[in-house]
Amino acid sequence: MRRRDLMLAGAALASLTSLPAHAQAQAPAGWRRSRVVVVGGGIGGATAARYLRLWSGHTLDVVLVDPQDRFVSCPMSNLVLGGFTSLETLTRPMATLDAAGVRRVQDIATHIDTERRLVMLARGDPLRYDRLIVSPGIDLDWSSVAGLEAAHGAGRILQAWKAGPETLALRRQLEAMPDGGVFALTIPEAPYRCPPGPYERASVVAAWMKKARPRSKLLVLDANPDITSKAALFRKVWAERYAGLLEYRPLHKAVAVETGSGPGGTVRFELQSPERADVLNVLPAMQAGSIAREAGLVGRIGAAGGRWCPVEYLTFASSQAPGVQVIGDAIQVAPAMPKSGHMANAHAKVAAAALLSELAGLPPDLQPMLTNTCYSHVDGGEVIHVASVHRYLAQERTYRTVPGSGGVSDGPSERESRYAWHWARTLWQDMLG
Numbered sequence: 505m506r507r508r509d510l511m512l513a514g515a516a517l518a519s520l521t522s523l524p525a526h527a528q529a530q531a532p533a534g535w536r537r538s539r540v541v542v543v544g545g546g547i548g549g550a551t552a553a554r555y556l557r558l559w560s561g562h563t564l565d566v567v568l569v570d571p572q573d574r575f576v577s578c579p580m581s582n583l584v585l586g587g588f589t590s591l592e593t594l595t596r597p598m599a600t601l602d603a604a605g606v607r608r609v610q611d612i613a614t615h616i617d618t619e620r621r622l623v624m625l626a627r628g629d630p631l632r633y634d635r636l637i638v639s640p641g642i643d644l645d646w647s648s649v650a651g652l653e654a655a656h657g658a659g660r661i662l663q664a665w666k667a668g669p670e671t672l673a674l675r676r677q678l679e680a681m682p683d684g685g686v687f688a689l690t691i692p693e694a695p696y697r698c699p700p701g702p703y704e705r706a707s708v709v710a711a712w713m714k715k716a717r718p719r720s721k722l723l724v725l726d727a728n729p730d731i732t733s734k735a736a737l738f739r740k741v742w743a744e745r746y747a748g749l750l751e752y753r754p755l756h757k758a759v760a761v762e763t764g765s766g767p768g769g770t771v772r773f774e775l776q777s778p779e780r781a782d783v784l785n786v787l788p789a790m791q792a793g794s795i796a797r798e799a800g801l802v803g804r805i806g807a808a809g810g811r812w813c814p815v816e817y818l819t820f821a822s823s824q825a826p827g828v829q830v831i832g833d834a835i836q837v838a839p840a841m842p843k844s845g846h847m848a849n850a851h852a853k854v855a856a857a858a859l860l861s862e863l864a865g866l867p868p869d870l871q872p873m874l875t876n877t878c879y880s881h882v883d884g885g886e887v888i889h890v891a892s893v894h895r896y897l898a899q900e901r902t903y904r905t906v907p908g909s910g911g912v913s914d915g916p917s918e919r920e921s922r923y924a925w926h927w928a929r930t931l932w933q934d935m936l937g
């Protein structure tokens with residue numbers, strides 16, 4: 505089968521649930537006899553698993569390893585902190601992937617032997633793979649802020665940077681905060697998961713505080729020299745809506761926390777004076793999920809040193825191990841590439857297409873494109889967005905944003921909030937079916 509035919513077949517088959525037997529017989533042998541294991545069933549991993557099944561006409565054996573049986577979306581989860589939506593609204597069963605024929609293994613990958621091509625599991629037998637896709641998201645680097653791991657363990661200082669029970673726990677801390685109290689949110693140096701996420705969080709919590717705790721204060725203590733995404737828009741919204749309530753301070757790199765017997769405590773900075781707050785939401789530095797680091801997929805030198813997984817951007821093949829692709833937040837990003845769900849979904853499709861081509865004995869698409877849109881709520885009902893298109897440049901072996909593509913909103917609007925909800929539901933359906 506020629507490459508173009510293959511792609512057309514893939515596209516045409518994307519909506520079918522099963523192939524007639526004669527069509528299966530025509531599928532490339534590499535698809536019929538290979539097993540792909542995907543570690544991590546979040547936005548990147550679930551999308552990759554589902555599209556591998558769809559684009560192979562349901563002939564490829566695809567196994568997805570994740571301990572969860574329900575997906576809880578980080579996108580839109582800041583609204584839960586502002587009391588504007590519920591966590592259930594953002595939760596979807598992963599069992600819908602079964603309809604695409606993805607074999608789900610509800611377990612934790614504890615080790616990957618990239619030489620013998622085995623994924624070890626916490627409970628089950630090791631899984632053999634021909635090809636492996638790793639999408640474990642991020643881990644928080646507790647060592648970057650002294651005292652934080654213990655404060656988190658005791659439930660005093662929460663992060664809620666992986667949506668779930670901790671999101672609800674942080675909401676409860678906010679609800680328990682007295683009027684006149686201080687909520688402080690610290691932001692690590694970029695790159696971190698979801699560049700606009702902390703500023704969206706500050707905005708929606710400020711919207712809630714303005715009504716429910718009007719005498720309170722919200723401190724945004726940012727390790728970066730400026731707001732890292734949609735800076736002018738956030739600045740304008742904060743000046744117009746939350747002046748006197750929300751205070752933004754750049755160049756505040758959190759290095760230590762101290763707590764007492766209840767929530768909150770004191771946060772210390774590399775250079776600036778310490779701050780006390782009744783509710784502290786300290787986001788430490790981030791890194792690739794531990795399984796990627798443990799499997800030796802993290803770079804040792806250069807910008808990725810010790811934190812993120814370097815990949816060949818054309819196919820998302822790991823630069824560290826053969827037969828492995830890494831996608832999503834765990835990778836060392838290309839210039840101007842955000843660590844976002846939209847981007848993880850786009851990585852997954854490029855990686856899946858490249859893998860199917862390889863298994864069929866064909867070259868990958870030599871000009872892959874990625875898109876990204878990040879919507880941010882500025883209160884319960886209005887949104888701003890930033891969008892970008894990223895093109896692979898063969899001579900540079902990386903992605904660059906396409907000049908003139910994308911852009912940002914003129915200002916917040918309810919219409920964009922509707923777009924944001926449609927975007928989120930479409931993403932959940934695209935990844936889970």
Ligand SMILES: Cc1cc2nc3c(=O)[nH]c(=O)nc-3n(C[C@H](O)[C@H](O)[C@H](O)COP(=O)(O)OP(=O)(O)OC[C@H]3O[C@@H](n4cnc5c(N)ncnc54)[C@H](O)[C@@H]3O)c2cc1C
Pocket residue numbers: 543544545546547548549569570571572577578579580581582611612613614639640641642664665666667697698701793794795831832833834843844845846847848877878879880
């Ligand atoms: C508050 C907040 C708001 C956000 N808003 C947006 C937004 O509006 N738009 C947007 O595009 N992005 C947004 N994001 C970012 C988005 O959530 C992430 O970029 C995206 O989830 C990355 O996908 P991923 O597959 O890399 O990781 P994840 O989606 O986190 O998936 C990782 C999966 O791997 C599994 N896993 C980890 N280790 C193992 C293991 N050892 N074995 C088996 N499974 C394992 C986990 O259980 C998890 O299911 C937001 C993030 C936050 C925190």
